[in-house]
Amino acid sequence: MRYRSIDLNLLVVLDALLDDPSVTRVADRLNVGQPAISAMLAKLREHFGDPLLVQAGRKLTLSPVGLELKPAVHAWLERARALTAVKPGFDPACAERRFSIACSEIVAGFLLPLVSMRLAAEAPGISLDLRNFSAFRAARPPAVEALERHGVDFVVLPSLFMSAEHPRRPLLTAHYRCLVWRRNRAALPLLDEETFYSLPHIVPTLLDGSVASIESDDALIHRAQRERVVRTEHLLAIPFALRGTPLIATLPSFVAERFAARDTELRLVDCPIPLPPLTEVVQWQQARDNDPAYVWFKDVLLDCARCVKA
The missing domain is CATH 1.10.10.10 (Winged helix-like DNA-binding domain superfamily/Winged helix DNA-binding domain)
Structure with a gap:
């Protein structure tokens, strides 16, 4: 043309x-x-x-x-x-589309299974392409890199890392709880602030090494001894890493509670320090706001997010 x-x-x-x-x-x-x-x-x-x-x-x-x-x-x-x-008259039951989402393991493991079940029931022709942020290593913020250069439809990441250049909606909000090995005597019967800072920690990280699960990692990293902090990009490895160790994992409540429910070797304890709650944000391209398929799928994400902690 x-x-x-x-x-x-x-x-x-x-x-x-x-x-x-x-x-x-x-x-x-x-x-x-x-x-x-x-x-x-x-x-x-x-x-x-x-x-x-x-x-x-x-x-x-x-x-x-x-x-x-x-x-x-x-x-x-x-x-x-x-x-x-844009396809006028969008009907999710008949539509055939693929949406790409870049997100952390927390979102992939706890939100997207609910989204998959919703799609299977209501929109069997719509499929997902899940991406992690390790594919977008660049000087630009990961949200900008994923949306603009790689054409990802949606990104979900902690609000600390969101882009000011794209529309956004809060998706998940959760307070923190600590997870420890059940026989970690230092954390018995309660975990106090002094013990919290004295024990080594294990923290999930994003692609740049930033703490993925805590909005401000100052309390955990700057006051704790850096050499006693274990960093991992593999969220699902954390429950196994805790067993038989003095490590503490400070995680969003719905993550910590699910891990503890599945592993009798682990124990939940209240976090002894004040931490701002985790807020995961969904972002997308402004230009796609007029596409009814995008509007529908964004609503699906928001609806499913309300059920994550249920």
């Missing part, structure tokens, strides 16, 4: 080049030959009367015009994608 002397398909290439100014990487990303990308860049330069990408040492960087075009081109493409995705 052409509009006022420019092939609109070139804007897809322009968006990719402005996001990652490398002809080679964009060719790989779009599954197009490098000479074809170079030829399309030449047409774009001719149309805008500007180099768009300029050499800076061994790398290409954006020209001032390229920097000015970047947000406008990206926003236009998002609106175009949303428009072409």
Whole structure:
């Protein structure tokens, strides 16, 4: 399609080049030959009367015009994608769609099973593609990287890591409880503040090493001895790691309670220090707010989140 002397398909290439100014990487990303990308860049330069990408040492960087075009081109493409995705009269019982979600193991393990059951009952043609944040290692925040560069439909992550650039809704809120080995005598009969700081901790982390389950990790990490903190990206390994050790796991209440219910070797204790509650937030692209399928699926996530602690 052409509009006022420019092939609109070139804007897809322009968006990719402005996001990652490398002809080679964009060719790989779009599954197009490098000479074809170079030829399309030449047409774009001719149309805008500007180099768009300029050499800076061994790398290409954006020209001032390229920097000015970047947000406008990206926003236009998002609106175009949303428009072409809209299917009037959306009926979840008959629809065939796939939604991608990037989330932590906490969300994958405790919320998404409820979502899967809901889809099986109400929308058997809708499927899920679950992603973890390790796939989005980049300088940008993981929410921005997942939504903008990788085209993920929804991200769910602690509010501490949310992006200010995308719409959001609170999804899960929970207070914290501690989980210990049942024969951890230091935590008997109650866990006091002094003991809490003296014992080693095990904490789930996000891709950048940040504590995934606690909104502010100052109390746990800065006052505890750093060498006595075990960090893991594997949430489901925590119950096994606690057995036979003095370790403490401080987890959202619904996670700690579920682990304790499944393992008689573990014991729940109240957290002896005040911690802000965990708030998991769902984010999505603003341009997709008009797609009834997205609106429906977002509501499914919110409905299922209300049942997580039940």
